[in-house]
Amino acid sequence: MSARILAVANRKGGTAKTTTVVNLAAALAHRGLRVLLVDLDTQGHTGLGFGVRAAPGEPTVHDLYRNAGPVDLGRAIRPTNVPQVDIVPADRGFSGPDGVVAPLGLATALKPLAADYAITLIDTAPTADALLINALASAHHVLVPTQLHHLAVDGVGQFARSYFQVATTLNPDLGGLSIMPVQVDLRITMQREALQRLEARFGRERLLPGIRPDxxxxxxxxxxxxVKYFKPRSRAVHDFDVLCSHVMEKVFAI
Known part of the structure; x- marks a missing residue:
């Protein structure tokens, strides 16, 4: 099983990207995979989901975007409170790159680290900026969490344009895009309609099982x-375990 990099991304906010990264990482680790998390969102919530905060002056992933010469991301790796899961934390005080961002900067920095992990998960901010392009240019696969309403479906379409642009210009290894509905309750007519629109636009094979409210x-x-370590019998744990199986099939089949 060769190392893989999965970006969790959507240009729209509030789509449970960080919740997905934290709980998918725990499910993957539970199956014996060594997981590296990269917290590219300056909110730093992926780190908070594992009790990790970078103190001022400590190395973070955002050191890559300062004009300070070459950066060894290995120095920024921190263990988490979950076995098999490490993290490169965010700088929660980061206000933006000092200059032009090299499109392949993150990909280059991750190369010496990725081989030590079965899978690297990148949590991204809800933007279309250079850091999102960095994440897509690093990845083998992209997971797009989305709510099931009509504006959210349009947001997935906007994001897909960025995905295809990077796949055709910067990253020939970007082998797939999967869409993961969240807050799923198919008793709601709007959600069923939104799911049908996603299937019609992107194909059933790109839709993964969703995560129900919990x-x-x-x-x-x-x-x-x-959540696996908080309420191990909750339906969210079941849903993320099912999701984990599908993600492994998609990502490692590339």
Missing amino acids: IALAEAFGREVP
Whole structure:
């Protein structure tokens, strides 16, 4: 099983990207995979989901975007409170790159690290800026969490344009895009309609099983652990375990 990099991304905010990264990482680690997280979102919430905060002056992934010469991301790797999961944390005080961002900067920095992990998950901010392009240019596969309403479907379409642009210009190894519905309740007519629109536009093969609403997901962040370690019998744990199987099939089949 060769090392893979999965970016979790969407240009729209509030789509549970960080929740997905934290809980998918825990599910992957539970299956014996060594996981590296890269917290590219300056909110730093992926780190908070594992009890990791970078103190001022400590190395972070955002050191790549300062004009300070070459950066060894290996110095920024921190263990988490979950076995098999490490993280390169965010700088929560980062206000933006000092200059022009090299499109392949993150990809280059991850190369010496990726081989030590079965999979690297990148949490991205909800933007279309250079850091998102850096994430897509690093990845083998992209997972797009989305709510099931009509504006969200349009947002996935906007994001897909960025995906295809990077896949055709910067990253020939970007082998797939998968869409993961969140807050799923198909008793709601709008959600069924949105799911049908996604299937018609992107194809059934790109749609993954969704994650149902579960307050335990938010509560687990308050305990700074993935939901598997907070309420192991919750339906969210079941849903992420099912998702994990599909992600492994998609990502490692490339």
